[in-house]
Amino acid sequence: xxIKTFIIVAVIKIVLVVFIMLTGVAYTTLLERKLVxxxxxxxxxxxxxxxxxxxxxxxxxxxxxxEDLVPDNVHKFLYILSPMLALAMSLIAFAIIxxxxxxxxxxxxxxxxxxxxxxxxxxxxxxxxxxxxxGATSIGVYGIALAGWSxxxxxxxxxxxxxxxxxxxxxxxxxxxxxxILLLSGSMSxxxxxxxQSNTWMIGGFNTxxxxxxxxxxxxxFFIYLMAAYAETNRIPFDLPxxxxxxxxxxxxxxxxxxxxxxxxxxYLNMFTVGCLATLLFFGxxxxxxxxxxxxxxxxILPLLYFAAKVLFFIFVYIWVRGTLPRFRYDQLMAFGWKFxxxxxxxxxxxxxxxxAWRA
Amino acid sequence: xxxxxxxxxxxxxxxxxAVNLLVQRHPINSALSLVVVMxxxxxxxxxxxxxxxxxxxxxxxxxxxxxxxxFVIMLLNAGSEERSSGSRMALLIGVPGVLVxxxxxxxxxxxxNKQLGGVSIAATDFGETHPIARLLFRDFLLPFxxxxxxxxxxxxxxxxxxxxxx
Numbered sequence: 001x002x003i004k005t006f007i008i009v010a011v012i013k014i015v016l017v018v019f020i021m022l023t024g025v026a027y028t029t030l031l032e033r034k035l036v037x038x039x040x041x042x043x044x045x046x047x048x049x050x051x052x053x054x055x056x057x058x059x060x061x062x063x064x065x066x067e068d069l070v071p072d073n074v075h076k077f078l079y080i081l082s083p084m085l086a087l088a089m090s091l092i093a094f095a096i097i098x099x100x101x102x103x104x105x106x107x108x109x110x111x112x113x114x115x116x117x118x119x120x121x122x123x124x125x126x127x128x129x130x131x132x133x134x135g136a137t138s139i140g141v142y143g144i145a146l147a148g149w150s151x152x153x154x155x156x157x158x159x160x161x162x163x164x165x166x167x168x169x170x171x172x173x174x175x176x177x178x179x180x181i182l183l184l185s186g187s188m189s190x191x192x193x194x195x196x197q198s199n200t201w202m203i204g205g206f207n208t209x210x211x212x213x214x215x216x217x218x219x220x221x222f223f224i225y226l227m228a229a230y231a232e233t234n235r236i237p238f239d240l241p242x243x244x245x246x247x248x249x250x251x252x253x254x255x256x257x258x259x260x261x262x263x264x265x266x267x268y269l270n271m272f273t274v275g276c277l278a279t280l281l282f283f284g285x286x287x288x289x290x291x292x293x294x295x296x297x298x299x300x301i302l303p304l305l306y307f308a309a310k311v312l313f314f315i316f317v318y319i320w321v322r323g324t325l326p327r328f329r330y331d332q333l334m335a336f337g338w339k340f341x342x343x344x345x346x347x348x349x350x351x352x353x354x355x356x357a358w359r360a
Numbered sequence: 361x362x363x364x365x366x367x368x369x370x371x372x373x374x375x376x377x378a379v380n381l382l383v384q385r386h387p388i389n390s391a392l393s394l395v396v397v398m399x400x401x402x403x404x405x406x407x408x409x410x411x412x413x414x415x416x417x418x419x420x421x422x423x424x425x426x427x428x429x430x431f432v433i434m435l436l437n438a439g440s441e442e443r444s445s446g447s448r449m450a451l452l453i454g455v456p457g458v459l460v461x462x463x464x465x466x467x468x469x470x471x472x473n474k475q476l477g478g479v480s481i482a483a484t485d486f487g488e489t490h491p492i493a494r495l496l497f498r499d500f501l502l503p504f505x506x507x508x509x510x511x512x513x514x515x516x517x518x519x520x521x522x523x524x525x526x
Contacts, residue, residue: 003362078388127488131415138423142395145427149388149434157434164431168424188489 005108006117013114017094025268026056032319039323060261068257071152078150083255083262086143090269092136096129097276098191100286100303112304116191129190130182133277134175137232141167143266144234144241144251151254159250162330163241166231169337170238174228176345180221180352181214181281194285215282220348222282224341226317229274231337233267235318237325238333275314276307283310367407374400385440391429398422412489 030045030052037044045052070079100112111117116125126132141164148160185193199212215222231238242250252263279285286303294302328336377396384390402417469476496504 075388078392126411128411128415131412131419135415135418135423138419138427139399141423141427142392142430145430145434146388146392149430161431161434164427164434168427168431171424 035319063261066257075150082147083259086266087262089140090266093273125191148251155248155253170228170231173341177221177224197284213284233270236322275311279310370400370403
């Protein structure tokens with residue numbers, strides 16, 4: 001594949017992925033409202049369209065039509081920049097994520113990944129995929145931190161201070177929890193890590209028929225990852241940055257209209273990223289049981305369906321947790337991150353590296 | 361060709377960020393300019409084929425360290441700096457000084473091109489994860505470990521000082 005076709009194909013892929021992701025975000029809000037309503041024994045939105053299915057559309061129209069306020073005495077450049085930064089950084093992560101193996105169109109092999117390329121020696125992608133996602137997350141902190149600071153409001157500032165402190169603290173545990181996987185797989189390319197999870201676990205020549213997913217040897221890392229990721233995305237039970245009983249809405253108190261919507265989309269996109277990464281690293285990506293009785297068309301998109309189903313499962317867990325758990329207190333949050341998750345992650349790395357060294 | 365064009369673009373962004381860092385009067389704008397400098401440096405590393413170094417540059421410098429800078433500036437709620445007579449002097453002497461220094465370095469580099477040797481922006485595996493890990497954990501293991509102990513001592517020192525203050 002030469003560079004010109006690569007760029008054309010990449011642009012098509014970007015348009016598709018952005019469209020699908022933003023639609024996904026819109027319908028995740030509906031799913032969340034419906035599910036939380038069910039958990040609280042209510043109906044949720046039912047008025048717009050059948051079963052309230054057109055509610056996200058109405059919300060979108062509402063966001064666009066609302067007045068776009070810029071309060072007095074804000075730092076105007078940063079006030080406008082920060083929602084863009086938050087949204088852009090959460091979208092960048094999807095450039096790295098492989099959604100499936102590849103499709104063949106007119107003899108050209110196209111990997112289902114924006115930055116992947118197909119060649120004679122198979123599909124490949126950049127060897128630092130995981131690090132790019134971590135990097136995008138760490139730049140995304142600026143969006144939230146600057147939003148609070150530039151709004152010239154006490155609530156926003158306190159919210160963004162909380163958010164930055166929380167995200168810096170939990171980024172450590174998040175990064176360290178993934179080291180175990182890197183030790184086992186010996187690669188930072190997400191495509192390579194998924195490829196290694198395609199078989200079943202063999203214990204001493206005995207086929208266990210369990211899929212070769214890294215969740216089984218790394219379940220502690222998975223637990224740490226999930227906890228840290230909830231804190232990174234500022235979701236309940238770690239939503240102190242936007243605790244509505246204390247801070248009105250936290251860092252986006254002063255934002256209205258589409259600027260608020262951009263923060264909202266960024267938060268939900270981050271949830272998707274977390275779900276995708278958990279699927280890729282711990283749950284075998286697009287791999288799943290082959291179903292030979294299905295028609296060929298369904299067979300072709302089966303990996304994509306597996307991937308989507310796994311990601312949807314994580315979104316469901318997010319909403320479930322939101323519906324059931326109360327919020328942490330701030331000192332509990334910090335103690336949990338630094339005194340429990342971080343030592344546990346380091347212990348996991350030590351044990352994993354001993355096992356890897358023993359097997360080598 | 362593409363490499364050269366991209367190098368010039370990112371180099372210009374980097375220099376513009378550095379100049380903006382000095383010109384801005386508000387600390388937070390300066391800190392953010394430094395983020396721009398760090399990020400464009402990362403892109404230049406990427407052009408050199410040093411993927412891993414580029415990613416670490418973004419995560420550690422642009423991400424972790426600069427977030428702490430911004431965090432501290434936000435906490436202290438620092439205002440704009442005043443222009444003093446000292447800063448005017450710095451402007452008068454500094455700008456010509458930098459120009460002279462830049463011309464001098466450029467002149468030396470162009471004249472001694474042969475002795476200094478060039479840098480190729482061809483793809484090498486020098487900056488990828490495996491070669492770097494091999495260097496750090498095999499060839500230079502002792503210096504690497506000593507550096508980490510040095511950093512540990514610095515952290516402990518910071519904790520002790522912080523305890524005494526509070």
